[in-house]
Amino acid sequence: MAGSPPIALTGATVVVSLDPPEVASCDVVLAGGRVVALGAPPPGSVRRDCSGTLVMPGNVCAHHHLYSALARGMPYRLAPPGSFLEILQGVWWRLDRALDPESLRCSALVGGLEALAAGTTTVVDHHSSPRFVDGSLDVIADALEELGLRSVLCYEVSERDGPSTAALEENRRFLARTCAPSGRPPLLRGMVGAHASFTLSEETLLALAEMAAGFVTGVHIHVAEDELDERDCLERFGRRVVERLSAAGVLTDKALLAHCVHVDGGEVRLVEAASATVACNPRSNMNNGVGRSPFERLGGRVALGTDGIGGDMLAESQVGLFRARELDLGTPGSWALSRLAESARVAGDAFGEPLLGTLRPGAPADAVVLAYDPPTPFEPEGLAGHLAFGLTGAAVRDVFVGGEPVVEGGRSTRVDGREVAAAAARAAKALWEAVEQLPPHRFDPGSAWRGKDER
């Protein structure tokens, strides 16, 4: 922090950059919220012994749903889902409607703590709580601020629960707050959130594009996660999802497209031409049985998210690499490094910090200390191998965000993890009971839009 003495992380092996891979043996000096030097600490520095550790840039989860954090272990008493739509109807569209301010606060605290503990210092979140819309993003922001986690938040606009007015307004209100000329919150930014083409009318999609342009940001939206998104779009508009987004002005270089599993060659070319970012979520796609994103054809701007399956980007990158190699043995290990670097670039764009995701002098001081004493030489050409086969979130010792130590010795410096867990357990019980009272969601694009002239 400004005014505080510099902090020197001494004696570590340092990953200065993921892509291109750059490794050094040097001290890292943090001051004023930034990396200020790689080398000898200035007099007056507070020294932290990091010998026998690895210091690397904090990771970024480019697509998360913190609101899902209390779903873990939730009883499921309906018939097993037979399709992606039935997963939404039976699980997520019941859970999000049951959220209230307390369960949402606990979700954000639990999800945020887990992210930090795994070495993830920024979460790009996509939020939905249709019965508690107004102010919901503030609840998440306050919880994450309490933890010291950096975030980019948005509210998921959708018409599956009726008119989209309140959800649009929540994005607008929050973006106005995070863009306030009188002082932007240092660790908080916004985007315009949208669920997916198949739950959005043309009027609302155009409103989303207009809002994003007005706030000089992008739309964060699920794209072709399941075939039903493409099918609905072809039936209603005679075009594919990315073509529809492009025509509506959503497909910009600031757009964040989650999944893109079922896009075809023409859509891939549109995504690339627009320089939009795709956030792939390999573990979620496997878990939902929706297929695999053709990320090898999507160009360089492919980031990684968890889609709500925790906040561990080391684990996500490893599974993503193994899955890529299962289908194409030629996938280089550097694929995972590039994806993590792209995820950081998404956050860097939102914060106007092109060095975010590196430990170069001038970068925001988002850094992770792992108790990882490499048993083999640790050199730039081997970094991908250490990431794929050695690094684990369980080894995270200390985490710095904006230069502040927010995790020390594996524990939050800001909150009592046991108290958070106890409050979350109480909130989860109440939330699960509320979910039990709700029948499966009835929205089905096949019938919902019938009779409405969308063309």
Ligand SMILES: [Zn+2]
């Ligand atoms: Zn998602």
